[in-house]
Every structure is written in structure tokens, then in C-alpha cells.
Amino acid sequence: MIEQGLFWGCCLVAAVGAIGAATLRNLFHAALLLGLCLLGVAGLYLFLQAWYLACIQVVVYLGGILVLVLFATLFSSDILGERQVPSRLQQVGGVLAAGLGTAAGLHLLVVTLDHGLRLEQQRGPVDKADTGFGASGAIGDLLVGHWFPPFLVAGLLLTIALVGAVATVKRYRKAAGGTA
Amino acid sequence: MSSLHADSLTAYLVVATLLFACGLLAIATRRTAIGVLIGIELLLNSAALQFAAYGRFRAGAVDVQGQSASLFVVVVAAAEAAVVLALFFAVYRTSRDVDLEQTRELRS
Numbered sequence: 325m326i327e328q329g330l331f332w333g334c335c336l337v338a339a340v341g342a343i344g345a346a347t348l349r350n351l352f353h354a355a356l357l358l359g360l361c362l363l364g365v366a367g368l369y370l371f372l373q374a375w376y377l378a379c380i381q382v383v384v385y386l387g388g389i390l391v392l393v394l395f396a397t398l399f400s401s402d403i404l405g406e407r408q409v410p411s412r413l414q415q416v417g418g419v420l421a422a423g424l425g426t427a428a429g430l431h432l433l434v435v436t437l438d439h440g441l442r443l444e445q446q447r448g449p450v451d452k453a454d455t456g457f458g459a460s461g462a463i464g465d466l467l468v469g470h471w472f473p474p475f476l477v478a479g480l481l482l483t484i485a486l487v488g489a490v491a492t493v494k495r496y497r498k499a500a501g502g503t504a
Numbered sequence: 505m506s507s508l509h510a511d512s513l514t515a516y517l518v519v520a521t522l523l524f525a526c527g528l529l530a531i532a533t534r535r536t537a538i539g540v541l542i543g544i545e546l547l548l549n550s551a552a553l554q555f556a557a558y559g560r561f562r563a564g565a566v567d568v569q570g571q572s573a574s575l576f577v578v579v580v581a582a583a584e585a586a587v588v589l590a591l592f593f594a595v596y597r598t599s600r601d602v603d604l605e606q607t608r609e610l611r612s
Contacts, residue, residue: 331510346526418533425528429521485583489590
């Protein structure tokens with residue numbers, strides 16, 4: 325009973341955070357609600373027995389990416405969102421995009437439940453905690469095993485992104501002197 | 505409602521769908537680049553949640569392929585956030601704002 329309550333709490337927090345992040349005009353509040361949504365998703369990872377992923381979600385998303393987003397709000401001259409009224413075209417486009425996203429998600433759900441993967445849902449999921457499921461060791465074994473090439477590519481991607489970010493921000497001296 | 509509980513895939517997919525729809529809504533309606541960035545983060549989180557959910561409920565699965573795929577989504581999100589922040593900085597240097605409708609060039 326308590327577990328179900330916590331599960332529904334996480335779902336509610338994720339949903340409210342996502343809706344607020346997408347619709348609030350005040351950018352700072354929207355970023356904070358994005359954090360709430362990320363926290364709710366981290367809770368859902370715990371219910372999926374993805375312990376390591378939940379920790380990563382809190383450390384990387386909440387501790388890193390959210391801080392970057394909050395910092396980025398300072399670049400806007402309209403943090404309070406006084407000029408953030410979407411045009412008629414944007415409103416129609418937004419409703420269409422959200423409707424298409426919902427339809428795609430529900431289609432995926434129906435296909436999955438109707439004739440998709442053989443899911444444990446039909447007989448109830450097995451508790452996989454004793455098999456090491458979701459622990460960092462199991463993920464590490466996979467990353468240095470079958471998934472080693474994509475793991476290397478991910479490392480390369482991060483390196484390129486960070487070098488690219490520094491190169492974009494760095495000021496270069498002009499040939500005639502001074503800074504560009 | 506009976507199929508929506510912690511041990512059902514349906515509940516996770518419904519939450520992921522909601523996150524996906526909110527992300528698309530934010531990308532389509534926001535006039536500032538930061539709002540679009542928030543929308544992209546929501547989309548990526550939705551994808552990561554779906555990977556983890558499918559990995560958990562796949563029959564007979566004792567491996568963690570779904571969670572590993574989610575981990576790659578987090579890596580992509582981190583790289584994207586770093587690059588986007590650098591671009592914001594470059595745009596801010598030229599136009600003193602990150603409004604998508606006023607920004608026309610990156611050249612200083």
C-alpha cells in the first residue's frame with residue numbers, strides 16, 4: 325500500500341513537473357519544475373529496480389544538467405516571461421506536436437501490449453534484485469563486454485562536445501590585435 | 505485503472521508518453537532557446553524511461569541492456585547541454601539575448 329502510494333507520488337511529481345516545465349512562462353520556475361520532473365523520474369527508476377540509473381539521474385541530471393539550465397536562464401532578458409506569449413501559429417503547432425507525440429506514445433503502448441514483446445506483465449515481474457539486476461557491476465560488465473564499441477563512441481562524443489564547447493566560448497585574438 | 509500500478513509496464517509508458525508530449529509542446533511553443541532546451545531534456549528523459557521500463561519488463565531478462573541504453577541517453581543529454589550552453593554564450597555575446605526570433609547570426 326505504501327509502495328503504491330510512493331509510486332503514484334513519483335508519477336504525479338513527474339507529470340506535474342513536465343507540464344509545468346512545458347507551460348510556465350517564467351523560465352526560472354519552468355527550470356525548477358524540470359528538476360521536479362527529473363526527481364520523479366529518478367523515483368520511477370527505483371521502482372524499475374534501476375538503482376544505478378536512479379543515482380545517475382540525480383547526480384548528472386539534477387546536479388549537472390539542471391544547474392546548466394538554471395545558469396542558462398540568466399542569458400535571457402525575459403526570465404519572467406513577459407514576452408513569452410506564443411503566436412497563433414505556435415499555439416496550433418504546439419497542440420499538433422503534443423497530440424502527435426501522445427498518439428505515437430499510445431500507439432507504442434497498444435502495439436506493445438497487444439502483440440509485442442513477451443512481457444512479464446502477463447504473469448507479474450520477477451524480483452531481479454538478487455540477480456544483480458540494476459547494480460553498477462552488471463551495467464559495467466555489459467559496457468566493457470558486448471557494448472564496448474558504443475561505450476567508446478559515447479566517450480568520444482563527450483570529448484568532442486566538451487572541446488567544441490570550449491572552442492565555441494573561447495575568445496580568439498584578431499590578427500590586428502584586440503579580441504574577437 | 506487496475507493495470508496501472510508499480511508492477512505494470514503500462515503506467516511507465518503512460519508517464520513517458522506524457523513527458524514526450526510535454527517536450528514536443530515546449531519545443532513548438534517556446535520563443536526562447538532555454539524553453540526549447542527544457543523541451544529537449546523532457547524528450548530525452550522520456551526516451552530513457554522507456555528504455556529502462558522495457559528492459560525491466562522484458563520476459564526472462566536478467567541483463568541490463570535497457571538500463572545501459574538509458575545511460576547512453578544521459579550521456580547524449582550531458583553532451584547536448586554543454587554544447588547548447590556554449591552556443592547560448594556565443595549568441596548572447598552578439599545579440600545580448602537568446603530570443604529565437606531575434607537571433608539571426610552567430611558572427612560577432
